[in-house]
Amino acid sequence: MTTIHEVAKQARVSVATVSRILNETGYVRSTVKARVRQVIREMNYKPEVTRYESIDSQTATIAMILPDISNPFFAELARAVEDAAREYDYTVILCNSDDFGFREKTYIHLLHRRAVEGIIFVSRTLGEREMTLMEEQGLPFVLLDRTPRIGDTSVIRSNNVDGARIAVRHLLEVGCQRVAHIAGPVELIPAMERHRGYLDEVESLSWFHPSWIVPGGFSVAGGMKATQLLLERFPDMDGIFAGNDLMAVGALKALHRAGVDVPFQVALCGFDGISVTALTEPELTTVAQPIEEFGKVAVSELMLRIKGEEVVSPVEELEVTLLKRDSTRRIQGVSGSGR
Amino acid sequence: MTTIHEVAKQARVSVATVSRILNETGYVRSTVKARVRQVIREMNYKPEVTRYESIDSQTATIAMILPDISNPFFAELARAVEDAAREYDYTVILCNSDDFGFREKTYIHLLHRRAVEGIIFVSRTLGEREMTLMEEQGLPFVLLDRTPRIGDTSVIRSNNVDGARIAVRHLLEVGCQRVAHIAGPVELIPAMERHRGYLDEVESLSWFHPSWIVPGGFSVAGGMKATQLLLERFPDMDGIFAGNDLMAVGALKALHRAGVDVPFQVALCGFDGISVTALTEPELTTVAQPIEEFGKVAVSELMLRIKGEEVVSPVEELEVTLLKRDSTRRIQGVSGSGR
Structure with a gap:
């Protein structure tokens, strides 16, 4: 040939x-x-x-816009969306926005022109004008996780408040007397909600004071710094609820460096359920988000919109699960019953 | 309004x-x-x-096709490509192929129709026909890492053979007498090359036998299983060179569960330099690929091709760096001089 x-x-x-x-x-x-x-x-x-020639006509495409693909939570979420989309014979392309609104605008325009049939957003910065733009263009979209809800759009996120309350109650149940919180960025809805859940559990306790909450920027480095600060500030701290797993990993490193035993001196719990929490020593207790279900729900909602069905859905909150692991296994009795 | x-x-x-x-x-x-x-x-x-209206004309786009975005090495590589592309005012869209050739074909067609200006591939399955297809379509492309070189296309990868030799020599220098290798999938070029580098260092040693090489599938779970097998097979094993970091993380978990001290009973070295190696306890020594440089070289080669310059480049091998960390810090003298 x-x-x-x-x-x-x-x-x-x-x-x-x-x-x-x-x-x-x-x-x-x-x-x-x-x-x-x-x-x-x-x-x-x-x-x-x-x-x-025949391939293109068979290839329907949706896009997913994420803040940062090198954050494992978003990478795992992207996989879940792809797996779910494949069930509908859709291909997914991924775009990083870094939570910059101007990049999202560029993507929306670019994706529409390139005949993408719908977009799944994980975005702090997506605003009303961009949503209007997509509505005008007839471009269906679904919002996930940190995206604020505007108008009658659907937002799918985990039940962050309940998840945080479950985490803090677990720390108290394993015997912690003074539980600090490493908080995510105040401008992110999931961070704010987890902060809220922590407060709901501890606000009324006699030892509590707002200085038990320290920001950690949702990063490993931020979790380390926050923990160093907490160790200096509160020698009697015996529990930490980190607002996400990356900060919990950072906290674990800082505790280890300071020679603090986890879980016996300080018990530690994260949030998200990313796979790295099973790789640390000790493994981290975490409030796991249902990442696979997240993908399924997001895609099926988008498909309804692509088919042109009128969907008016409220915020959909998915249920979370506490994964009890060694970083909170302090008391034999409690840990035994918890498994 | x-x-x-x-x-x-x-x-x-x-x-x-x-x-x-x-x-x-x-x-x-x-x-x-x-x-x-x-x-x-x-x-x-x-x-x-x-x-x-004016946005689209300003938005030039390239695509990157990856085997799996939830593998942190590829996620970090994708970030590096994005950062490099931004310097040229290009937007990057990411596509997961799972190393399935048919998905790559679909993407090539889909991306061409959607006016993407070039593609960066990390792919085991990309074949001659797909490359011909892209040449016919006038769609420039660059190959990275595990992609086989065909014809006069450019392939950019790390110097895997040298990297593996450096790792094994380091293990021998810190006093290991019997170093096993957990190997990646035989069909992947980087895995094969690292295997080759290991052999180059140990083949002539009296203790060596091919059963010191065990497959670990480039995954955490594979690394764990391989290590369990090695511990049963070779009670005298005192060093492991894992062909990638995910397997090294798995090896560390298996060693920890078996009550084996790292680094004093078994020293451990990985390959890639992904960020998770700094999160384990002890932190993992690893042969770091120059991920940022990878992105820069890939994008600048693609830009030359997009501009229509005729580029005939051989395989480009980037230099790797040994990051000495606690998982191989066995002998005070050696670790001191090694820093």
Whole structure:
């Protein structure tokens, strides 16, 4: 079978030139064009591309816009969305916004022009104007996790308040007397809700004071710094509820460096259920979000919208699960009954 | 300012119907269409979309096709490519192939139709036909890491053989007498090359036998299983070189569960330099790939091809760096001089 390389060689032009002629893009001198076409006929060259003509019509595409793919929670969520979309024969493309609104605007426009059928957003910065833009363009969308709800759009997120309360109650049940909170960024809804859940459990306790809450920026480094500060501030601290797993991992590192035993001196619980929590020593207790279900619900809601069904859904809150692991296994009796 | 919601309300239709009329898509009864158009004029409604008309022309896009975004090495590589592409004002969209050739074919076609200007591949399955397809379409591409080189395409990968040799020599230098290897999948070039580098260092040693090499599938679970097998098989094992960091993390877990002290009973070294290696206890020594440089080189090669310059480059091998950490810090003297 003749290849594009053989055609190029025979016609004494580059592969790029043959490609330009095949695709009718870019300038090629008419004498060259004639010569290449002659060679194509003589060699009976059939472009590979003709065999794939049918693929595009079968390939429906949705996009997912995320704040940061190198954050494992979002990477795992992206996989869940892909797996769910595949059930509907949809392909997913992923875009990082870094929570910059201007990038989201660019993506929305770019994706619409490129015939993407719908978008799943995880975004702090998505605003009313962008949603209006998508509605005008007839581009269906679904909001996840940290995206604020505006108008009658659907937002799917975990029950963060309840999850945080479960975490804090667990720490108290295993015998903690003074539980600190490492909080995520105040501008993020899940961080705020977990903060709220922590407060609901401890606000009325005699030892509590707002200085038991320290910001940790949802990062490993932030969790480390927050823990160092807490250790200096509260020598009597015996429990930490970190607002996400990355901060819990950072807290564990800081406690280890300070020679503090986990769980016996300080018990530690995170939030999210990302796989790294099973890799630390001790393994981290965490409030696991139902990442797979998240993907399924997001995709099925988007599919309803793509099919043109009118969906008016409120905030949908998915249930979380406490994964009890060694970082809170302080008391034999409690840990035994908890398994 | 009038919104699409106000228009819909005034015209007594849904937002979706107004959108269909604005975009001239889908069927809308002509009487309804006339009524909505009348309302649009009366209310002097200007779609938000008109203000974004100029965005698309400024937005050049490239794509990156990866085997699995939930593997932290690829997630970190994707960030590096994005950061590098931004320097050229390019937006990156990410696609997961799971190393399935048919998905790659679908993406190539889909991305070409959607005016993506070039593609960066990390793929075991990309074959000659797909490359021919892209050449015919005039779609520039660059190959990274595990992708086999065919014809005169560029492949950028780390110097895996040297990296593995450096790792094994380091283990021998810190006093290991019997170093096992947990190998990645035989069909992946980086895994094969690291295996080769291990052999280069130990093949001639008296204790060596091929049963010191155990497959671990490049995963945490695979690394755990391989380590359990090695512990049963070789009670005298005192060093492990894992072909990637995920397997090293698994090995560390298995060693910990078996009550084996790391580094004093068994020293452990991984490969890749992903951030999770700094989160374990002890932190893992690893051969770090230059992930940021990877992104820069890949994007700058792709840009040359997009500009239409004829690039014929051989395999480009980037240099790796041994990060000495506590998982191999066995002998005070050696660890001191090694820093």
